[in-house]
Amino acid sequence: MNPRRAWAIIAGVALVALGGTAAAGAVAWAQYDERANATSEVATGGPAAIDEGRIVFRSTASGRGYGHVASVSAAAPEGERAVSDAVCDRVDADAGIISCVRTVRGITPSYTAEITRLDGTPLAQWPLAGIPSRTRISPSGELVATTAFVTGHSYATVGFSTDTSIHRRDGEDLGDLEQWTLLIDGTPSAPVDRNYWGVTFIDDTSFYATVGIASAGTTYLVRGDIATRTFTALAENVECPSLSPDGTRIAFKRLTAGSGPDAHWTPAVYDIGTGDIQLLPETRGIDDQIEWLDDDTILYGLPRDDVPGDSDIWALAADGSGSARVFIAHAWSPAVVHDGTDG
Amino acid sequence: MYISLRNAPASTGSAPRARGVRTVSSTVITLGVVSMLTDISSESVSAVLPLYVTGMLGLSVIAFGLIDGLHQGVSAVVRIASGYTSDRIDRPKWVAFAGYAAAMVARIGLLFASGFAALSAVIVADRIGKGIRTAPRDVMITIASPPADLGRAFGVHRMLDNIGAALGPLIAFVILLVVPDGYAVVFTASLAFAVIGVLILGLIVPNLRSRGKTDAALSPDREASGAALSATAAPVRNRLARDRPARARMTDVWRGPMRRVLAVSGLLGILTIGDGFVYLVLQSRSDFAAQWFPLLYVGTNVAFLAFAIPFGRLADRIGRARVFVFGHLGLLAAYVVAVLAWDDAVATVLCLFFLGAFYAATDGVLAALAAQLTTPDNRGTGIAAAQTVVAVSRFLSAAGFGVLWFTVGPEVSLLIVAAALAVAIPLVLLLLRPFLSSARQVPA
Numbered sequence: 001m002n003p004r005r006a007w008a009i010i011a012g013v014a015l016v017a018l019g020g021t022a023a024a025g026a027v028a029w030a031q032y033d034e035r036a037n038a039t040s041e042v043a044t045g046g047p048a049a050i051d052e053g054r055i056v057f058r059s060t061a062s063g064r065g066y067g068h069v070a071s072v073s074a075a076a077p078e079g080e081r082a083v084s085d086a087v088c089d090r091v092d093a094d095a096g097i098i099s100c101v102r103t104v105r106g107i108t109p110s111y112t113a114e115i116t117r118l119d120g121t122p123l124a125q126w127p128l129a130g131i132p133s134r135t136r137i138s139p140s141g142e143l144v145a146t147t148a149f150v151t152g153h154s155y156a157t158v159g160f161s162t163d164t165s166i167h168r169r170d171g172e173d174l175g176d177l178e179q180w181t182l183l184i185d186g187t188p189s190a191p192v193d194r195n196y197w198g199v200t201f202i203d204d205t206s207f208y209a210t211v212g213i214a215s216a217g218t219t220y221l222v223r224g225d226i227a228t229r230t231f232t233a234l235a236e237n238v239e240c241p242s243l244s245p246d247g248t249r250i251a252f253k254r255l256t257a258g259s260g261p262d263a264h265w266t267p268a269v270y271d272i273g274t275g276d277i278q279l280l281p282e283t284r285g286i287d288d289q290i291e292w293l294d295d296d297t298i299l300y301g302l303p304r305d306d307v308p309g310d311s312d313i314w315a316l317a318a319d320g321s322g323s324a325r326v327f328i329a330h331a332w333s334p335a336v337v338h339d340g341t342d343g
Numbered sequence: 344m345y346i347s348l349r350n351a352p353a354s355t356g357s358a359p360r361a362r363g364v365r366t367v368s369s370t371v372i373t374l375g376v377v378s379m380l381t382d383i384s385s386e387s388v389s390a391v392l393p394l395y396v397t398g399m400l401g402l403s404v405i406a407f408g409l410i411d412g413l414h415q416g417v418s419a420v421v422r423i424a425s426g427y428t429s430d431r432i433d434r435p436k437w438v439a440f441a442g443y444a445a446a447m448v449a450r451i452g453l454l455f456a457s458g459f460a461a462l463s464a465v466i467v468a469d470r471i472g473k474g475i476r477t478a479p480r481d482v483m484i485t486i487a488s489p490p491a492d493l494g495r496a497f498g499v500h501r502m503l504d505n506i507g508a509a510l511g512p513l514i515a516f517v518i519l520l521v522v523p524d525g526y527a528v529v530f531t532a533s534l535a536f537a538v539i540g541v542l543i544l545g546l547i548v549p550n551l552r553s554r555g556k557t558d559a560a561l562s563p564d565r566e567a568s569g570a571a572l573s574a575t576a577a578p579v580r581n582r583l584a585r586d587r588p589a590r591a592r593m594t595d596v597w598r599g600p601m602r603r604v605l606a607v608s609g610l611l612g613i614l615t616i617g618d619g620f621v622y623l624v625l626q627s628r629s630d631f632a633a634q635w636f637p638l639l640y641v642g643t644n645v646a647f648l649a650f651a652i653p654f655g656r657l658a659d660r661i662g663r664a665r666v667f668v669f670g671h672l673g674l675l676a677a678y679v680v681a682v683l684a685w686d687d688a689v690a691t692v693l694c695l696f697f698l699g700a701f702y703a704a705t706d707g708v709l710a711a712l713a714a715q716l717t718t719p720d721n722r723g724t725g726i727a728a729a730q731t732v733v734a735v736s737r738f739l740s741a742a743g744f745g746v747l748w749f750t751v752g753p754e755v756s757l758l759i760v761a762a763a764l765a766v767a768i769p770l771v772l773l774l775l776r777p778f779l780s781s782a783r784q785v786p787a
Contacts, residue, residue, distance in 0.1 A: 006546035013542055017535035025518065025528045032522050089398060103394065105523065107516055108638050127634045129626055131397050149393060150636075176627060179752065194749075287401075303401030309524060311401050332401065 038063040042330055046072070046082035050118040054337050055293075056093035059083060060310045061330035069100065074293065074336065077328045084120065089132045092335040095141030097123065097169055101132030101148075113146050115169050118337070124171030129163040134240070134289050138201035139338075142169055145199030145207070162195040164209065166226075174226065182211065184220065184233040196231075198240035198289050199224075200250070208234075208241040208250060221250070221270070235277075238270060240289040242298075244318070245338070248272055251290040251298050251318065254279060267300065269318055280316055282324050291334045292318075299327055299334045370487035371496045373548050374480060375503030380540030381443055382504055384450065384533045385469050386511025391519060392462060395526050400459055417467075419731045421474030426482075426727025427593060433552050435479035435486075435723060436544070442476025443544055445469075447537040453530045478727035485714040485722060486551040493714055494663055497707030498655020505648035509641060553719035596725045600716040600778065604664075605732050607771045608709065611671055612736025614764045616744040616757075618643060618698055621681050624753045625694060629687030639695060646699020647706075654704045655711070663712040664778040668771050670704025671764060673697045678761040682754045709733065716778065 040063035050056060050071050059070040065083040069091050072081045088100035100114045111128040113135065130150035137144050147164045166174040177196050182189050194213050201207045205226050211233070212219045221238035222231040241250045250272060253265035256279070264285040270277050280298075288300045298318050303311040313334045315327035328334070429438040449468030453461055481497070488496035515529045522528055597605070622639045625632035632639065658666040677697035680690050710726050717725035747756035772779070 001546065003547065010539065010542050010546060014535075014539045017538050021528065021532045021535045024531045025522060025525065028522045028525045028528045032524060103398065105516075105520055107513065107520065108641065109394065109516065109519075110634065127630070127636070129633060129636045131393050133397065149397065178749070301401065308399045308526075 035062050036064065036066065040065050040083075043080045044070075044083050046080040048082055048084070050082075050084075050093060050098070050337060052337055052339055055299075055328065056091055056098065056335045056337060057313060057328060058088055058091055058332040059330065060332050062310070069098070070331070071337075072328060086114075086116075086120070088333075090135050090333045092135045092137050092144075092333075093118065093337050094137045094335065095139060095339050097137060097141045097144075099135045099137050099144045099146070101128060101135045101146055103131065111148060113144070113167070115144060115167075115171070123169055124167070126167060126171055126173070133162070134164075134198050136199050136201060136289070138204050138207070140204050141339075142204050143167070143174075143201060143207075144169060145201070145209075147197040147199070162197045162212075164196040164199060166199065166207075175229075177209075177224070177231075180224070180229040180231055182222070182231045182233070196222075200241050200243045200289075202243060202247070208243060210239050210241065210252075212239070219255075221252070235270065235275070239265070241270075242290040242292060244292050244295055246295045249318070251292065253286055253288070253290070267298065267316060269298075269320075278320055280318070280320050281322075282316060288333075291336060293327075293336055299336075301332045301334065367492070367496055367499045368487040370548060370551070371484050371500055372503070373543060374484060374487075375500040377443065377540045377544045377548070378480070378500065378504040379507035379510075380536045380543070381446065382507030383511040383514060384537040384540065385446060385473075386508050387515035387529055387536075388450075388453075388462075388465065388469075388533045390512035391515045391526060391529050392466070394519075396459060396462065399524070399526060418470045418474035419734050421471050422478055422727045422731050422734075423724070425475040426478035426723035426725075429479035429482060429723035430553070430721055433554050434550070435482040435553070436548060436550050438723075439476045439479040439483065440541070440544055442472040442474070442479075443537075443541045445472035445475065447534070447541045450530065450534040450537050454527070454534060477730065478723045481710045481714070481726045482553060482723045483548070483551050484710075485726075486553055486719075490715065492659055493711040494655040494658030494666070494708055495652060496655070497711045498652040498658075498703075501655075501703070501707040502648045502651040505644055505651065509644045509648065512641070553722055593721075593724055593728075595721045596717065596728050599718075599721075599725075601713065601725050601728065603774055603777070604709075604712060604716060604729060607668070607774055608729055608732045609736045610767060610771060611668075611764075612733045613740045613743070614671075614760055614767055615674060615733075615737050615740055616678075616760055617737060617741045620741070620744060620748070620753075621677060621694060621698065621757075624681045624757060625687075625691050627753065628681075629691065631687040632691045635691070639691070642692070642695035643698045643702070646696050647702040648699075650700050650703030651707060654700070655707055658704075658708045658711060662779050663708050663715060664775045665772075666704050667708045667712055668768060668775060670701050670708065671768055673701035673704060675761055675764045675768070677701065678757050678764070682757050682761075712778070 040061050042061040044065060053074050054071045055074050055077060056069060056071045059065050059068050059081060067087050068083050069086040069088050070081040070083045072079055086100055088102045090101045092099045096118055098116050098118060102112060104110045104112060111130060111132055112125055113128055114125045115123040117123060128146060128148040130148040132146065133149050134147040135145065143166055145164065145166045147162055150161050150163050164177055178194065182194065194211050196209050196211050199207050199209045207224045209222055209224055210219050211222050211231060219237055219239050220233040221235040221241055222233050224231050237255060238252045241252045243250055248271065250270040252268055252270060254268040255263055256266040257264040265287055267280045267282050267286055267290060268277055269280065284302060286300050286302060291299045293299050293315060296318055297315050299313055299315055301311050301313050310330060311332045312326050313328040313331045314324045316324045425438055425442065429435045446469045449465040453465050484496050484500055485493060514532060518525050518528050518532065618640065622636065625639070626636050654666060677694050680693045680697060683690060709729055713726045713729040714722055744756060744760065747759065
């Protein structure tokens with residue numbers, strides 16, 4: 001084939017390929033525009049104020065308000081949802097404050113954590129090193145934990161890691177958790193590739209979290225002590241702990257089959273007093289930090305298979321009785337507001 | 344800009360040339376464009392993948408991180424095999440083509456199944472494809488370039504390659520800025536660029552063959568035009584090549600002068616801890632780097648592409664081994680700057696500058712050095728071996744550095760590695776002494 005003919009073919013194919021991309025982009029933009037301005041597929045309205053007894057979450061209902069922080073009454077979760085202006089990937093709300101971790105779109109995206117009072121008054125903001133994954137507020141509202149995924153880059157890959165930090169509500173950073181002492185079976189351990197994620201606070205001095213050791217493929221439930229900067233391993237194969245309101249049990253996701261991308265996690269409850277672990281009746285794999293609705297019921301998000309970007313919040317009895325039911329449709333990242341006072 | 348296509352009939356062989364206007368083979372430019380398009384294709388998807396997996400699919404990226412690390416290893420093994428295959432059958436173009444095509448075909452699947460499993464499959468196919476295509480492509484760059492200008496040829500190629508790596512994420516994020524949930528559009532664009540790249544490789548790049556090279560090298564205008572070469576010279580060369588038995592043997596690589604280069608690459612690779620760690624040190628010391636964390640690799644990338652050609656030319660002039668070894672001074676400087684108590688913004692920018700310079704002085708230059716020290720019979724194996732030793736030693740280094748990091752803290756460990764590097768560089772110079780001044784010599 002002579003070069004001129006070859007280049008003509010390439011030009012033709014390039015025109016079709018790039019033109020096709022442009023057309024796909026135009027269609028996608030039109031569809032997005034239509035969706036974003038459509039009436040929400042759920043009933044909205046309700047009180048703007050967030051206070052005790054409400055459940056705060058990220059609304060994934062299509063139409064206006066998609067991705068925004070919304071709230072419903074815990075007593076009537078399927079009722080009208082109050083949609084706020086805040087857009088968050090993950091949200092927690094408790095003890096008078098809201099922690100919103102989000103991706104800020106741009107020529108390159110950046111990631112931030114924003115702390116506001118329940119009425120939206122800003123308190124603090126700080127950058128995150130990667131894509132927001134978890135956030136939790138301490139019972140008093142004094143401390144905020146965030147976990148972000150830090151991903152490498154192809155020619156300089158360090159693979160991937162998590163970046164978990166604890167800040168005071170005014171933005172003060174408590175320092176690098178990875179520098180703390182880690183005790184496994186009572187002896188200090190310094191595995192090369194440990195990552196912390198999924199903090200759940202006990203009070204303002206201690207918390208539970210997961211430490212994962214990638215090469216060994218193990219995860220530990222650890223108890224972190226802020227004063228001594230120490231983690232103590234308590235149990236193996238516990239991921240993303242969540243402490244029950246009465247402080248006696250920890251709900252978490254347990255690896256029950258597969259590994260890597262095929263991992264299957266089942267919700268489970270760990271009794272702190274006895275060390276017993278009970279798997280809950282849920283056959284679908286869950287990949288979320290569980291939230292306790294009350295001492296008897298847990299909540300977790302599950303993405304919808306058929307609609308990318310949409311998800312539901314499910315409820316399940318913590319004692320293993322009954323089966324999972326949809327608690328809030330078109331919702332993600334549930335947070336139960338326990339105490340409206342702004343301590 | 345001193346790149347110009349060498350299609351003009353005027354021979355530049357021995358005529359005096361103005362400084363800075365020397366040319367690079369059109370085949371090298373074409374290969375660079377193919378790499379650029381392929382990098383746009385793969386980097387656009389990798390850039391948005393974590394967002395897509397967490398934001399749209401609602402999954403954690405932990406699983407993805409694991410699979411990613413796993414297949415780095417697969418890529419290393421595939422690389423040696425493809426370099427060897429390319430030598431054995433003496434068809435580097437078609438071996439490289441298989442690598443580029445693998446990545447393209449996976450992207451077609453992405454349009455129809457955009458779940459997590461499909462995404463993982465695309466990334467794996469891309470990694471394996473990268474493993475297949477890299478060494479034979481570097482062999483083609485070698486065949487298409489005058490031995491004395493090899494460093495610059497690789498510099499030009501790496502510059503174009505890195506432009507693609509910088510443009511890919513940019514294109515992807517601009518698409519997402521316009522259409523916030525437009526991941527399907529990003530995947531479509533990725534496929535479009537992959538198709539164009541593969542097509543250019545298949546239709547335009549001549550079917551260069553190593554073993555005909557020595558015979559063809561006698562002809563002064565052997566690369567007057569890539570197309571002309573394939574049309575006229577190639578049949579003769581192919582006949583010559585067929586007359587000789589395939590002699591590619593892996594052991595030739597370990598036994599020859601490459602032995603020292605492989606040893607040196609391994610040693611220096613062990614002291615290359617990976618940008619990720621440097622970025623983490625920068626991030627932990629300052630809000631400046633933390634805020635720009637997602638952009639740090641882009642800064643390194645831009646420095647890399649800016650230095651690729653100048654350092655390639657320098658390598659041709661003063662010796663590839665020399666530039667390769669001294670390039671590690673850039674790495675040393677990056678380590679030290681990251682720790683020094685300077686202004687955070689200044690430290691961050693300087694650090695990326697030195698890291699980019701380090702990559703520019705080592706990545707393409709190592710391929711040029713490997714090409715210089717191998718014969719046409721085992722060139723692909725030699726280049727692949729050098730690149731694999733670097734990849735594997737850096738992988739081990741990352742694990743080892745992790746231990747150090749947790750034992751004595753980030754700053755001290757960075758200084759320890761910097762000190763080791765400062766000791767290693769003179770030692771390595773001693774080890775490579777036979778090749779230091781042989782920039783323009785072609786080994787027998």
